[in-house]
Amino acid sequence: MEYFLQQFINGIALGSIYGLIALGYTMVYGIIGMINFAHGDIFMIGGFIALIAFLCLVALGVTAVPLALFLVLIIAMLITALYGWVVERVAYRPLRHSFRLAPMLSAIGMAFVLGNFVQIAQGARVKPLPPLIPGGLILIDNGGFVVQVSNVQIIVVLTTLALMVIFSLIVARTRLGRDMRACEQDRTMAALLGVDTDRVISTTFVIGAALAAVAGFMYLIYYGVIDFYIGFVAGIKAFTAAVLGGIGSLPGAMLGGLAIGLIETMWSAYFSVQYRDVAAFSILIVVLIFMPTGLLGRPEIEKV
Amino acid sequence: MNGGDTILDVVHLSMRFGGIVAVKDLSFSARRGGITALIGPNGAGKTTVFNCITGFYKPTTGMMRLGHAGGREFLLERLFDFRIAKLARVARTFQNIRLFSGMTVLENLLVAQHNPLMSASGYTLLGLVGFPGYLHAERAAIDLARYWLDRIGLIERADDAAGNLPYGDQRRLEIARAMCADPVLLCLDEPAAGLNAQESGALNDFLQFIRGEHKVSILLIEHDMSVVMEISDHVIVLDYGEKIADGSPRAIRDDPKVIAAYLGVADERTAEAIMEADQ
Amino acid sequence: MxxxxxxxxxxxxxxxxxxxxxxxxxxxxxxxxxxxxxxxxxxxxxxxxxxxxxxxxxxxxxxxxxxxxxxxxxxxxxxxxxxxxxEALMPAAFKRFINVVARLLGPALLAFAVLMPIIFYDQRYILDLGILALTYVMLGWGLNIVVGLAGLLDLGYVAFYAVGAYSYALFSTTFGLSFWLCLPIAGILAAFWGVLLGFPVLRLKGDYLAIVTLAFGEIIRLVIVNWQSLTGGPNGITGIPRPSFFGVPFSAGPEGFAELFGIAFSPTHRIVFLFYVILALALLTNWVTIRLRRLPIGRAWEALREDEIACRSLGINTTTTKLTAFATGAMFGGFAGAFFATRQGFISPESFSFQESALVLAIVVLGGMGSQLGVALAAVTMIGGFELFRGLDQYRMLVFGMAMVAIMVWRPRGLIGSRTPSIYLKTPTQISASLVKEGHG
Known part of the structure; x- marks a missing residue:
């Protein structure tokens, strides 16, 4: 039981990270109906920028950890958002009115570019970062097994919750959110009614990338290591999460992220670590077969 | 009822999407060799009825019985989509034309003969090695296509992409394609939509020809009252998913309920058409 | 300035x-x-x-x-x-010239391919490159059936390539079966996996199908990596029998190919033989595809790409139609995989990553979906281009990715975008790309 509880906590923390990445997928898919294959790599870039920014800040003499972390988060979000903006501008916008496969391949190409760019720029070796936030809360200590929530986990989950709330408010309350929803429903009509759709789509990519940067930052402080390859796998898993939750649905993305995080952690804990990813992908297939619209997606009526 | 008088019997058909009832307890029958028209204001559920008959929707409740002249009967609500076209031999056209626009006119008509050609090609294996029986069947299929192209006057455009044809030609091609599938019941969803007066007159003749020469029964959704009144033997009027009238074109025209349904909605053009037909 | x-x-x-x-x-x-x-x-x-x-x-x-x-x-x-x-750089005369060249290009390429081992007999490097390019031509043609004709987006094609490669490797190393016996087995097994995957997922549409096939490809790769007792895990399988000339080995000994034909032994014989094997396999793929396009099944694939609902209204069983496309494509992937295994003599999961799937898909899309010649050209260009950047090593994938983006922005419909009708009454007319749909699945 204690073991289960501990794994549950770990799963929630991991799931929060997936959920944040999934938000980016789900937003982009909702608005322009394409899988942004490069999003996983944007997440990875977010992690790297956070790492480098932290090193720079320490070198500049910012040693107070909370302040440093806050600044790192801001820098990572800004620069990664710039990456998101450039990717959309270069690889997707010229193909906005093109055939469906073209943007998808362009996105795959962009994923290769980003992944390999980081590999070349920062080397292929794993980059470690010493634990910055030690300690945690011990929940149960019955002598044999200690169940604890680390401070990092608390930060991860709280940040995710906060972002989720802020983000839902943006979509539900602001003018930008209304424009986004309008584009999601009918882009042509939205454009006719005076919505600057290009701008809305750009903003979506920027927000998605910023959220991915937060996820990358949290991945970094949670695991303490990062390499250029994490983007691909994390990207697929987060996409799985988005689909599981029902693509296009924001709470769905979060829910799906948590589900994938939990499944993955539990699978590793009780079955085998090697087949962890196989389990995640199999679940994707099974979900799509039996629940093609995911947990919170709207059912689709075929138009004849 | 061995190959009886009725080709299609729809009994207590209902279709709901979530809370919306699109078709409510609809019963009607279509006479063999006849042209039955399904009319009603926009949103009355006509296309939904079609989608149920042709298997694109599973009706919530109700029964749809289709009888071949030979006596075989099919319960359409139990057949899975493509089997309705394949076994029960119900072919249809669509309100928004659905041609294979990147394929040629001829190819469109050959795709419609997929099932017989498929068995002639020995499920591809015999066809792959150029089995003579298949080549023969293919030639016959091309001849059939040629026949229908002649009828609709598109033989000169057989090698053009279907998507390049003008609108009226596309409508006729879609009917010809449905006929190539060798149906006993042809369901036409607004075949005269977007046609001018001359074209819809030609359409009337074409449908009469299909019914007369090929003994195919026709079920038709139409807003163009000149088509409905001129060629149909029997008219069924739907409003808000329910049948409000059922009878000969003449009887329907004078039915106060029908007039009310049409005048009650804001579809003025349809109302005018009825008035004109009255005069 | x-x-x-x-x-x-x-x-x-x-x-x-x-x-x-x-x-x-x-x-x-x-x-x-x-x-x-x-x-x-x-x-x-x-x-x-x-x-x-x-x-x-x-x-x-x-x-x-x-x-x-x-x-x-x-x-x-x-x-x-x-x-x-x-536009002005391309006067009408030049365009006509291009058209003539385009018509002659296919036969010219074929003739060149047939003569290549004779022209470059002494240049093993070029022959190896030719074999590699032909392997991708074959893979491209195989995937073209699924993506180009049937309009089903498959991002896990490499899984079938892997199934083919591992079936040959395992059957030959465990049971000592010969290449020519294993080749059909590899194809059948790959097709079987194609059906197995296809059956549940083919009712998914568009990007959902893409992501599920991607997941499937990854599952196969991960299983290969982790099922060490069968597949050797990350270390792969070594000592896969090299091809023989229908039972006669390419060795220097008295039983060898050179001895049998009374010619001096040369290691090039095997390379030339491999070249012709893959050329034959690729041409088989091409021939079958061209034949299938003119058969009802091929027309049904293309009709499916154009409009699935209309297909159903005409009595076409869309599920089996999709499955046959999937299985046929997978089968050719399996053949190519078996060939890959015998050529390399060694296989490991590394060769079957998502990047391979992306490369083959890029070849199909760059070629112009559905066009056989376009796919062949794209494969040769891609592999040739890759080779040019071999010296740059780690920059290779970067350049590949940039090229993918650039090509898509430049020509979203590929090199040859127009569609050739499968049959005609009087004159065949090319159908412009803007009318041809690319499928929903």
């Missing part, structure tokens, strides 16, 4: 130059933002396990300068193409 190279009156001056410089400056600023930390600071795991870093201001400067130039050039190109300069 740029204005000396272009004729007046469209020389770059005044406001246009100003606009170009402005665009270049913006790009440079954006570049500075992008590369500031990524290029400007290099991190590495230090000797003590910690992290060390150093700055690279020069490189950063170069990258920003490169951004500036890129922004400038881009703006100029946009200004030029707006004037139709690019």
């Amino acid at each position: 740029a204005d000396t190279t272009v004729p007046p009156p469209s020389s770059i001056s005044g406001p246009r130059l100003g606009r170009a410089v402005r665009s270049a400056l913006i790009t440079a600023v954006v570049g500075a933002g992008l590369f500031s930390l990524m290029i400007g600071v290099r991190t590495e795991a230090g000797p003590a396990g910690g992290l060390v870093f150093w700055t690279r201001w020069t490189e950063l400067g170069w990258m920003v300068a490169a951004s500036f130039v890129a922004g400038f050039v881009r703006e100029i190109v946009i200004q030029r193409s707006g004037e139709g300069v690019l």
